[in-house]
Amino acid sequence: MQTRSPNLPPDTQREMLRRMLTIRRFEERASADYLAGKIYGVVHCYIGEEAVAVGVCGALERGDRIISTHRGHGHCIAKGADLGRMMAELYGRQTGYCKGKGGSMHIADFGIGMLGANGIVAGGIAIVTGAGLAAQMEGKGSVAVSFFGDGASNAGPFHECLNIAATWKLPMLYVCENNLYAAQTAAAATHALSDIAARAAGYGIPGVVVDGNDVFAVYQAANRAVDRARSGDGPTLIECKTYRWRAHTERRGQPDPRDQQELEVWKGRDPIARLERQLREQGDLDDSGLQTIERDVVTALDAAVAFAEASPFPTPERATDDVFSA
Amino acid sequence: MRELTYNEAAVEAVAEEMRRDPKIFYMSTDPIGPLLREFGEQRVRATPIAEAALTGMAIGAAGSGFRPIVDWRQVTFCFVAMDQIVNQASKIHYMFGGQVSFPVLYRAAVGGGTQLAAQHSQSPYSMFMNLAGLKMFLPSTPYDIKGMLKTAIRDNNPVISFEANRLMARKGPVPEEEYTIPLGKADVKREGSDVTVVALAWLVHEALAAAEELAQEGISVEVVDPRTLVPLDHETIRNSVQKTGRLVIADEAGPTAGFSAEVAAVVTEDAASFMRLKTPVKRVCAVQVPIPYSPVLEDHVFPDRKRISAGIREVLQGREPADAA
Numbered sequence: 001m002q003t004r005s006p007n008l009p010p011d012t013q014r015e016m017l018r019r020m021l022t023i024r025r026f027e028e029r030a031s032a033d034y035l036a037g038k039i040y041g042v043v044h045c046y047i048g049e050e051a052v053a054v055g056v057c058g059a060l061e062r063g064d065r066i067i068s069t070h071r072g073h074g075h076c077i078a079k080g081a082d083l084g085r086m087m088a089e090l091y092g093r094q095t096g097y098c099k100g101k102g103g104s105m106h107i108a109d110f111g112i113g114m115l116g117a118n119g120i121v122a123g124g125i126a127i128v129t130g131a132g133l134a135a136q137m138e139g140k141g142s143v144a145v146s147f148f149g150d151g152a153s154n155a156g157p158f159h160e161c162l163n164i165a166a167t168w169k170l171p172m173l174y175v176c177e178n179n180l181y182a183a184q185t186a187a188a189a190t191h192a193l194s195d196i197a198a199r200a201a202g203y204g205i206p207g208v209v210v211d212g213n214d215v216f217a218v219y220q221a222a223n224r225a226v227d228r229a230r231s232g233d234g235p236t237l238i239e240c241k242t243y244r245w246r247a248h249t250e251r252r253g254q255p256d257p258r259d260q261q262e263l264e265v266w267k268g269r270d271p272i273a274r275l276e277r278q279l280r281e282q283g284d285l286d287d288s289g290l291q292t293i294e295r296d297v298v299t300a301l302d303a304a305v306a307f308a309e310a311s312p313f314p315t316p317e318r319a320t321d322d323v324f325s326a
Numbered sequence: 327m328r329e330l331t332y333n334e335a336a337v338e339a340v341a342e343e344m345r346r347d348p349k350i351f352y353m354s355t356d357p358i359g360p361l362l363r364e365f366g367e368q369r370v371r372a373t374p375i376a377e378a379a380l381t382g383m384a385i386g387a388a389g390s391g392f393r394p395i396v397d398w399r400q401v402t403f404c405f406v407a408m409d410q411i412v413n414q415a416s417k418i419h420y421m422f423g424g425q426v427s428f429p430v431l432y433r434a435a436v437g438g439g440t441q442l443a444a445q446h447s448q449s450p451y452s453m454f455m456n457l458a459g460l461k462m463f464l465p466s467t468p469y470d471i472k473g474m475l476k477t478a479i480r481d482n483n484p485v486i487s488f489e490a491n492r493l494m495a496r497k498g499p500v501p502e503e504e505y506t507i508p509l510g511k512a513d514v515k516r517e518g519s520d521v522t523v524v525a526l527a528w529l530v531h532e533a534l535a536a537a538e539e540l541a542q543e544g545i546s547v548e549v550v551d552p553r554t555l556v557p558l559d560h561e562t563i564r565n566s567v568q569k570t571g572r573l574v575i576a577d578e579a580g581p582t583a584g585f586s587a588e589v590a591a592v593v594t595e596d597a598a599s600f601m602r603l604k605t606p607v608k609r610v611c612a613v614q615v616p617i618p619y620s621p622v623l624e625d626h627v628f629p630d631r632k633r634i635s636a637g638i639r640e641v642l643q644g645r646e647p648a649d650a651a
């Protein structure tokens with residue numbers, strides 16, 4: 001069951017669909033280009049989980065800050081990052097967000113409040129809690145959002161930061177993307193509680209479980225948490241139950257020990273198809289409307305790839321730039 | 327002789343030791359398939375992503391009679407466990423007056439060449455060499471890694487096995503028969519008379535390739551592979567330099583306060599070695615930066631056989647013609 005449409009203008013709802021589709025098409029392209037040898041290192045795809053990033057970021061303002069994980073393309077796109085500079089980073093080019101120094105696991109755009117994807121599990125949680133502290137001290141009502149996986153919820157920084165944020169009433173959202181696996185290891189094998197949100201009680205903050213494939217459910221939970229944070233009542237832990245459709249990484253030959261039937265069940269809960277269906281039922285989307293969105297997404301993506309391909313690689317000497325700030 | 331990859335040889339060493347000693351158990355975030363199948367979930371544990379806890383739990387289990395192995399996987403993942411490594415593992419035996427021993431093996435993959443960028447590519451062994459109380463090694467061949475891992479698992483101290491990302495799939499001869507290799511013994515991988523190259527891991531192979539090329543020009547290169555970082559085999563390194571009178575050190579890590587600096591000091595503070603040096607010591611190391619992603623940048627940062635050759639030529643400049651046999 002899909003959550004009833006929130007009180008959002010149809011344009012905004014269609015924009016959510018466009019962003020989710022952009023994430024999916026971006027990653028389909030990134031995966032293909034990775035296998036073609038145009039993208040290096042590793043790519044972690046977010047496909048299947050698009051409703052989490054888009055639902056949460058839909059509840060944010062530009063001045064709010066977020067942090068991401070190793071699976072970061074979705075958070076970047078949802079916060080409004082430029083597709084060309086993202087793709088150029090994946091292509092290792094000088095025009096990429098990190099001038100080719102970071103790659104897929106390390107895209108950041110501080111200008112839009114996206115404090116970076118992170119290669120270390122739970123590595124971002126403390127950093128973004130610092131952004132939450134800054135927001136509190138600035139006193140302008142901004143919030144900060146930590147995206148992290150079920151795996152990261154077992155690491156020390158999660159617990160240390162929830163405790164501090166709860167005690168200091170920091171304007172934070174802790175958004176756990178529970179896709180049921182940490183790499184090859186099932187979540188059930190690494191924590192005794194089935195709901196990570198239940199841990200919130202131990203820190204004296206609200207913990208909510210939402211259907212992470214239902215963009216409006218995510219949006220509404222995030223909205224409530226943002227209201228709470230902006231009004232000075234402190235953090236919320238939101239656990240989004242979801243599933244990744246692809247293997248942990250795009251590496252060739254990477255084993256995927258997950259049950260194929262389980263995967264099929266989750267594909268049946270496709271967050272994009274659900275939103276599309278709902279918008280149609282509401283009368284806010286028809287075939288031509290969908291075609292327009294699809295076409296816009298593909299056009300934007302083609303332009304991003306063309307930009308990346310036309311961009312130069314950094315010259316080798318650039319390797320020593322930026323070790324220190326001026 | 328049969329051939330195994332570096333990675334296969336390592337897994338075989340662990341499996342053999344686990345068969346021999348039921349006190350050995352293995353913890354990592356994603357367990358190694360063959361080990362899990364053979365020894366089961368009790369002895370080969372899939373853990374939460376909690377490296378600080380695992381690192382410390384291994385110390386406690388070791389002090390309570392077990393012989394744990396913790397696989398940190400990429401070395402960068404162990405930085406979240408620095409307190410347990412630095413304050414606990416390295417000090418506990420000394421600080422408590424040697425009451426019991428703490429036989430732990432930590433495994434960590436190091437180095438670059440993978441385009442995984444700064445948080446998955448690092449060679450930070452000198453950070454750990456700087457501590458007292460931890461043994462550590464970095465082998466260059468399947469033969470060496472198997473023999474050294476077996477010794478390390480039997481050692482009664484915390485030992486770190488640094489293992490080279492670039493060598494995981496590299497094959498080499500490994501005998502079927504049981505053998506071990508002692509810690510603290512360097513291996514002369516190629517004998518030569520004009521210059522000593524001390525190199526680690528992948529750069530041992532790059533140094534051997536450089537030596538082969540230079541041999542065609544009549545330059546005779548000796549390649550010394552220390553293998554163990556702590557305790558470092560001073561004698562083999564010094565003897566080689568006393569023979570050749572020239573030293574190049576190749577390391578995938580940056581030079582600053584690095585393994586290469588240690589080797590240079592071991593040679594230059596020894597009067598007999600210092601007096602034989604004909605030219606200054608040359609270090610061929612990574613550029614001192616976090617490892618960048620783009621292959622253009624990554625390739626620029628790491629040393630290779632070309633840079634080793636250039637380093638060798640540099641220390642050979644002004645060589646007496648008589649020297650060139």
Ligand SMILES: Cc1ncc(C[n+]2csc(CCOP(=O)(O)OP(=O)(O)O)c2C)c(N)n1
Nearest residue numbers: 071119120121149150151152181182183403
């Ligand atoms: C400290 C640390 N340990 C291990 C890893 C290797 N690693 C990368 S992603 C991952 C699984 C993360 O699982 P989760 O947090 O659930 O995120 P998901 O990949 O499911 O999105 C692991 C173990 C790492 N990057 N950092």
Ligand SMILES: [Mg+2]
Nearest residue numbers: 149150181182
């Ligand atoms: Mg997960």
